[in-house]
Amino acid sequence: MKLLFLACLSPKTGNHTTAERIRSHIESAGHTCELRDAAAFKSPAEVANLISRHPPFEGALAIHLLRAGSLLLDINVPFGVIFGGTDINEDVKVEQKRVVMEQVLLKARFAVAFTDKLKEEAELFLLSQSSKIYVQPQGIQTEVSEKFCWAEFLRSSEWHRDNPLNVLVVIGPRIDPVFTVEVEAVVKKSAGVFLAQERSQRELHAAMKRCFTVVNSSVSEGMSAAILEAMDLGVPVCARDIPGNAAVVHHEFTGLLYSSPQEFVHQSQRLLSDHELRERVVRNGKLYVEEHHGLKQERETYQRLVDTLLLA
Template structure:
C-alpha cells in the first residue's frame, strides 16, 4: 500500500520525532510511506491533486486534526488521523478550528489518541466519535553506547558522582520553547532536592527557542543553580559539555507525559548549590 503521511515537521519537535517513528514502522511492514510537511500545502485541493497523481496514493495519515488533517478533506481515499496535544489544548478553543476538526473526525476512517485522557477530552470537546478513536500509548526505547559511562556523564554534568548507585535521576525530555516551558519545575524540584540531595533532575533536549532558553538560564543563574566553582558563564559551558556527552545516550521514540516531553538530540542540565544544600535542577 502507498500512503501519504502529513505532519508538522519543524526540526527538533515531538511531531517530527513521532512522524519519523511511525513512518519507519509503516515501511518496515512492507508499505510505501511518503512523509510530507503539512506546511508545504496551502489547501486541501493541493493535497487532493498530489494523492491522485500516477501512481496514486491508496490511503493517507495525518498528525493533528487541524494542522494537517484539514488538508485531507478533499481526498477520495480513506485516511486516519492522530490527535496531537495542540488539538485539544489549544485549537479546540477556537470555534472556527473546532468546526474543521469535527469535519476531519467525521470523515476519517479512524483516529488515534496516545492516552485515555486525550480520548476523553476529544469526546468531550468534539462531536462524539468514540467508536473511531482508539488509544495507542507511545513508548520509548533507550540504548547506551558501549563507550557510555554513567558516572562520567553525571560528573561532566556537574552532578556529584560520589553516591552514583544511590542517586534517583529523573529525566525530562523536552525542547525549550514556550509551550514546553519547564521553569515551574525548577523551583519545585529544587525544593525537593534540598530535602533529599539524592534526587536529581536532568532535562534532555535542544534549545528550540533561544529567547526562552536565555530566560531559563537567567533564572537558573539567579537562583544560584550553577555547578560548584563555575564562573558566571559556567551554565553555558556546562551545557555544551553535557550536549556532547548526551549524544552518547541515544533516545528513540517519543516520551509522552503531562509535561509533554519529546525525544531529541542534546542534553541540558542546570545544577547548583545553596548555602545549606546542593541543588541539581533543570
C-alpha cells in the first residue's frame, strides 16, 4: 500500500521525530509511506492533486487534525489522523477551527490519541466519534552521542561560578520569530540561563544525560517525548502541571510537577537536597517508560490501523 503521510516537519523537533518513527513502523510492514511537510501545501486541492498522480496513493495519514488533517478533506482515498495536542488543547477553542476538525474526524477512518485524557477532550469538544478514537502512547527509544560537549554553554557568570548546578540551558529550533525575540531579550537579563541551537536527537540525549534535571515548561502538551526520553535516560523530570504532562508525570513518583515559578524553584531544590526522592523518581520513571511506551506496542498499533485503510 502506498501512503501519503502529512505532518509539521520543522527540523529537529518532536513532531518530526514522532512522524519519522511512525513512518518507519508503517514501512516495516511492507507499505510505502511518503512523509511530507504539511506547511508545503497551501490547500486541500494541492494534496488531492498529489494523491491522484500516477502511481496514485492508496491512503493517507496526518498528525494534527487542523494543520495537516484539514489538507486531507478533498482526497478520495481513506485516511487516518493522529491528534497532535495543540489541536485539542488550543485550536478547539476557536469555533472556525473546531468546525474544520470535526469534518476531518468525521471523514477519517480512525484517529489516534496519545493519552486517555486527550481522547476524552476530543470526545467532549468535537462531534462524538468515540468508536474510531484509539489510545496509543508514544513509543520511546533513546540513543546517546558520545561526541557532545557542554563547553560552549559554560560562559562567565558569577551565579554559575558560585554553583555550577544552577544553570538553565534551553535547546531547540527558533520556530516562532516573535516569541524567539521575546525569549532572547529575557535570557540576556538572566544570569545562568543560556540558549542553544537545536541538536540531533542523539546529541540532545547526550545533553540530557549530563543534566541534573530536564524541565518541561509548556502550557499545552499532547504527550511530551522529551519527558519520556529523559525518564528512559535516567534523568529526573520537573514539569509544569498541565493535563498532557500530568498524564505521564506522577508527582513524586515518576517526576515532579509545578504550577508556578516559586513552586518550580521549590521542587528543583528538593531534587538537589533529597537524594532518596531523586533516586525514586529516576527508578520509577525508567520503569514507567519501559512498561507503557515500548516501540513494539506502538508499531503493532499503527500497522493494524493502517491495515483498516485497505478495507472497502
